[in-house]
Amino acid sequence: MNKPSIPKGTRDFSPVEMAKRNYIFNTIREVYGLYGFRQIETPAMENLSTLMGKYGEEGDKLLFKILNSGDFLRGIDAGVLADGATGRLAAQLCEKGLRYDLTVPFARYVVQHRDELQMPFKRYQIQPVWRADRPQKGRYREFYQCDADVVGSDSLLSEVELMQIIDTVFTRFGIRVSILINNRKILTGMANHIGQPDKIVEITTAIDKLDKIGIDNVRAELADSGVTPEAIAKLEPLFQISGDNDSQLAAIAAMLADDEIGTKGVEEVRFVLNTLKSLMVNGQCSMANEVALDLTLARGLNYYTGCIFEVKALDVEIGSITGGGRYDNLTGIFGMPGLSGVGISFGADRIYDVLNQLDLYPQDAIQGAQVLFINFGQAEAARSMQVATQLRQAGIAAEVYPDSAKMKKQMSYANTLGVPYVVLIGESELQSGLVSLKDMNTGQQQQLTAEEVIEKLKPSH
Amino acid sequence: MNKPSIPKGTRDFSPVEMAKRNYIFNTIREVYGLYGFRQIETPAMENLSTLMGKYGEEGDKLLFKILNSGDFLRGIDAGVLADGATGRLAAQLCEKGLRYDLTVPFARYVVQHRDELQMPFKRYQIQPVWRADRPQKGRYREFYQCDADVVGSDSLLSEVELMQIIDTVFTRFGIRVSILINNRKILTGMANHIGQPDKIVEITTAIDKLDKIGIDNVRAELADSGVTPEAIAKLEPLFQISGDNDSQLAAIAAMLADDEIGTKGVEEVRFVLNTLKSLMVNGQCSMANEVALDLTLARGLNYYTGCIFEVKALDVEIGSITGGGRYDNLTGIFGMPGLSGVGISFGADRIYDVLNQLDLYPQDAIQGAQVLFINFGQAEAARSMQVATQLRQAGIAAEVYPDSAKMKKQMSYANTLGVPYVVLIGESELQSGLVSLKDMNTGQQQQLTAEEVIEKLKPSH
Numbered sequence: 004m005n006k007p008s009i010p011k012g013t014r015d016f017s018p019v020e021m022a023k024r025n026y027i028f029n030t031i032r033e034v035y036g037l038y039g040f041r042q043i044e045t046p047a048m049e050n051l052s053t054l055m056g057k058y059g060e061e062g063d064k065l066l067f068k069i070l071n072s073g074d075f076l077r078g079i080d081a082g083v084l085a086d087g088a089t090g091r092l093a094a095q096l097c098e099k100g101l102r103y104d105l106t107v108p109f110a111r112y113v114v115q116h117r118d119e120l121q122m123p124f125k126r127y128q129i130q131p132v133w134r135a136d137r138p139q140k141g142r143y144r145e146f147y148q149c150d151a152d153v154v155g156s157d158s159l160l161s162e163v164e165l166m167q168i169i170d171t172v173f174t175r176f177g178i179r180v181s182i183l184i185n186n187r188k189i190l191t192g193m194a195n196h197i198g199q200p201d202k203i204v205e206i207t208t209a210i211d212k213l214d215k216i217g218i219d220n221v222r223a224e225l226a227d228s229g230v231t232p233e234a235i236a237k238l239e240p241l242f243q244i245s246g247d248n249d250s251q252l253a254a255i256a257a258m259l260a261d262d263e264i265g266t267k268g269v270e271e272v273r274f275v276l277n278t279l280k281s282l283m284v285n286g287q288c289s290m291a292n293e294v295a296l297d298l299t300l301a302r303g304l305n306y307y308t309g310c311i312f313e314v315k316a317l318d319v320e321i322g323s324i325t326g327g328g329r330y331d332n333l334t335g336i337f338g339m340p341g342l343s344g345v346g347i348s349f350g351a352d353r354i355y356d357v358l359n360q361l362d363l364y365p366q367d368a369i370q371g372a373q374v375l376f377i378n379f380g381q382a383e384a385a386r387s388m389q390v391a392t393q394l395r396q397a398g399i400a401a402e403v404y405p406d407s408a409k410m411k412k413q414m415s416y417a418n419t420l421g422v423p424y425v426v427l428i429g430e431s432e433l434q435s436g437l438v439s440l441k442d443m444n445t446g447q448q449q450q451l452t453a454e455e456v457i458e459k460l461k462p463s464h
Numbered sequence: 465m466n467k468p469s470i471p472k473g474t475r476d477f478s479p480v481e482m483a484k485r486n487y488i489f490n491t492i493r494e495v496y497g498l499y500g501f502r503q504i505e506t507p508a509m510e511n512l513s514t515l516m517g518k519y520g521e522e523g524d525k526l527l528f529k530i531l532n533s534g535d536f537l538r539g540i541d542a543g544v545l546a547d548g549a550t551g552r553l554a555a556q557l558c559e560k561g562l563r564y565d566l567t568v569p570f571a572r573y574v575v576q577h578r579d580e581l582q583m584p585f586k587r588y589q590i591q592p593v594w595r596a597d598r599p600q601k602g603r604y605r606e607f608y609q610c611d612a613d614v615v616g617s618d619s620l621l622s623e624v625e626l627m628q629i630i631d632t633v634f635t636r637f638g639i640r641v642s643i644l645i646n647n648r649k650i651l652t653g654m655a656n657h658i659g660q661p662d663k664i665v666e667i668t669t670a671i672d673k674l675d676k677i678g679i680d681n682v683r684a685e686l687a688d689s690g691v692t693p694e695a696i697a698k699l700e701p702l703f704q705i706s707g708d709n710d711s712q713l714a715a716i717a718a719m720l721a722d723d724e725i726g727t728k729g730v731e732e733v734r735f736v737l738n739t740l741k742s743l744m745v746n747g748q749c750s751m752a753n754e755v756a757l758d759l760t761l762a763r764g765l766n767y768y769t770g771c772i773f774e775v776k777a778l779d780v781e782i783g784s785i786t787g788g789g790r791y792d793n794l795t796g797i798f799g800m801p802g803l804s805g806v807g808i809s810f811g812a813d814r815i816y817d818v819l820n821q822l823d824l825y826p827q828d829a830i831q832g833a834q835v836l837f838i839n840f841g842q843a844e845a846a847r848s849m850q851v852a853t854q855l856r857q858a859g860i861a862a863e864v865y866p867d868s869a870k871m872k873k874q875m876s877y878a879n880t881l882g883v884p885y886v887v888l889i890g891e892s893e894l895q896s897g898l899v900s901l902k903d904m905n906t907g908q909q910q911q912l913t914a915e916e917v918i919e920k921l922k923p924s925h
Contacts, residue, residue: 005799006575006576006799007511007513007514007572007575007576007798008511008576009506009507009509009510009511009514009572009576010507010509010510010511010559010560013507013508013509014507015504015505015506015507015573015576015577016504016505016506017504017577017580018502018503018504018587021502021503021504021505022502022503024505025503036832036861037856037859037860037861037862038833038856038861038862038863039832039833039836039861039862039863041479041482041483041832042479042482042483042486043476043477043478043479043482044476044477044482044485045470045476045477046470046471046474046475046476046606047474047508047562047592047594047606048470048471048474048528048594048605048606049470049471050468050469050470050471052468053468053470064533064534065533067509067530067531067533068530068531069528069529069530069531069562070528070529070530070531070554070557070558072525072526072528072596073525073550074550075550075554076550076553084545089534089535089536089537092537093531093536096531096557097531098471099471101508101530111468111470112476114467114468115467115468115469115470115476116476116478119478121877121880121881123865123866123867123877125863126479131508133508133509135533144509145507145508145509153866156866156867158866158867160839160845160849160864160866161866163849164849164864167853171856278846278849281846281850282849282850282853283850284850284853284854284857289853289857337468338466338467371497371500371502372499372500375500378621384621385739385742388621388624388625388739388742388743389742389743389744389745392628392743392745392750393745395498395499395632396745396750398498399498400497400498400499400500401498401499401500402499402500402586403621403625404584405584405614405617405619405621405622406584406617406619416582419582420582
């Protein structure tokens, strides 16, 4: 019989991988909770009518669709069947699909439960999503998203809190990051300023590449995409803007002084940056990581309407590991227009890779049991079970090896699992009532009472 | 536009529901961890070849199948299409299905990763499963299972530990339970003893109903299902067995003395019960709940081969809330025969209902933020953000209301969310540098420094 396997693009998570992932999710969850965000969950399956048309034509194709139960052919048009038009046929064969992201189900949730929700609604959600993308390195067909959003308020204090959350999470991970901020209104202002509001996508796409391809190539790309020479000339000062946040803000404010929307965007960013700077605790700025204005940052242009953020790790080349922004119309598509909100999403898979590369997982977060009791036979095991029970009551994770296997095998089990302590209860320990505690790192062995073992190993928190 | 909805049989979980569910899952997770069980996760989608044929014909129909991506009609036999045989067609339209339980994916995992696994392998898994069952009260199409298994050892110490885990989990919940134990070998022994080994299913089904329908009806049912009058007569002593575990064990041991398998079953149960009794800590039995031999208990007859367990809540009528047992051939179906193991599964949805009915959720497990800062305007909010940051650094969950809305609206937000404390920073507090802390339960209000607030609200652990 062939070894069984799993669908391509999906993953099993081993105990060590799960411990690392739990460390990531628990850290994010804890910080979200500190800021009063509350968790929700939505079903893996949504009605296809909820999902279709929300992610563009390409997205529709990448939805996993679930075959209707029972007689799924009943009522299907013979013509559609014979025709082989898979799109139309799929719509008749399937009523449900797997969630593609957490945003659309969240929007659906808000509209469906609008009467029960207390606004502003601060929710977080950590669940898997599924996409029928072509699997490749670092891209999976099942992966987790970790989103937090505040909806029902347009206060910029929410932006400030989300930046604090980002800062706290990465500080806890020990990952040094740069938090980039920009504002969609500034991008709109630029396009207005140079007289080509219709070219905002082309303009932002081109200037987004400034770092990578250089000014000359950006100019060429702008020209190629139909931006006039005059407009490009008016954009030139932008390429010269540099320096710290304040200098950049001053320069872009001057450049966009005539444009109302652009000026609003500048003010929003200024408010967020100034508020963050003012959050001193014990005379120290409470932000550990730099927040940098990046006027070339552009994400989700069709969706975001205010501040946009992106986080880059400083010590690993991996692209964006967190992102988000302000939107003004989350739920319009479900018939509830004008709901403003702001959200962020941590990229768990990339954070996982960064923590691995920098070897930043705390040992106690990823180890299994703290003690293994070696099994020397029935009477010894009975006493081991008793002491293990006592340790667990004190909060110490303990295993008793279930079989009186060869000592070598049991020690190899402890080694493979990375158990830091081993307890040996043999005949002499049965007599004395003491136990032998072996430190697997140093090799040292001590004769102790059960209470002394507890005192030594008890979790400090 | 119609209000959007979710597929029947699925659920959204609100913040309060999620907090309660997290309390359940975290408790179970923590106890599993104390015993050295380690978490794994498997993909939501499995190859249909992994799932089909594992749950009987009815189960095959209840699998959610995922339509192949892209041109799913390519290569499909026109005859099969025209024919309308949905079973054969579904197999061609779909390669993948959603996981139906955690056992089959676990078996698949063990075989697929056999070379990486350290035996005995103690794993737990808490993930949703999906079944196209007809939805009804308490039965959902998406629900979580919480399984723990030890595989690769036939030591009865694993049974003992699983009973301890059950006891610890329900003790932490504050739910009083009765843990019922029996052994498949005892059931086999009975069928052998009365000379009808082929009737084991009928016999156990009938005696399982003893409590509900009485002896006479059990006799009638046995006769109806083809058990001979002589065999029924030989079964009579079983109906008379009563008393504590020791008396019952003595009686069934005498009855099955001639039968090797039955006697083995009695010895296994005796070992587990005696070992549990011997686990004294500080002179007290460490088990808080009763473990009772129930000779009529029968579950998963085709699967279990040794001890079987079931847990019933004592203060709520709800049926089994946890179950499990010993099996000898988890992975045979994937070509790896002879792997013994023992496992349990907590019924999270029923435990949720029991905790609700008995009102046993601890307040701090289900509340959101501990403090809400009322927003009186820009300067006051800036100071609030600063104090809130200080509180969070001390581990206190704090929210700042993002808008300077009417006081009444902000207080109603605090009330609805059950926030226990409100901090007010108005003009006079801006002057004094103090904050007003209001206890929402007593209504009392105090002027304190930020440090005093932290001292008062700091989590004790």
